[in-house]
Amino acid sequence: MESSSSGTTSSAIQTSSGSEENLMELRKRKRMLSNRESARRSRMKKQKLLDDLTAQVNHLKKQNNEIVTSVSITTQHYLTVEAENSVLRAQLDELSHRLESLNDIIEFLDNNNGSNTMFGQDSSTSDDFLVNQMNINNNMFYMNHHQQSLMASSHDALLY
Secondary structure (H helix, E strand, O other): HHHHHHHHHHHHHHHHHHHHHHHHHHHHHHHHHHHHHHHHHHHHHHHHHHHHHHHHHHHHHHHHHHHHHHHHHHHHHHHHHHHHHHHHHHHHHHHHHHHHHHHHHHHHHHHHHHHHHHOOOOOOOHHHHHHHHHHHHHHHHHHHHHHHHHHHHHHHHOOO
């Protein structure tokens, strides 16, 4: 009987040791599956982050292009206004010069009207001087105006 009892114990030990091996194998498989799932989640998380960053880069590039376009348009408008301003300044200078010349002529005529009789000059001499001055002023104005128009049109041609 002893041998049957030791046989049972031996088989129980073998069963118990086989059961522990199965349990360890089961735990090992469970750990492997858990690790695989964790790695899969990690890869998915990385991919989502990469996709989000790629979308953000594309959005920022689009935004940058819009800003560059806006700056370019604003610069063109600035240059156009600056050119127009330059023409207007030149016209102002020319008109101021003409006004000053006309005031000088008026002053000269006022002074000569009182002195013409004293020096024996006739009024035709001062009239000729007045006509000559006015012709000179008009010619200068039209030459400057024509030159400014050419400058403005050449500037516009450069812009477009």
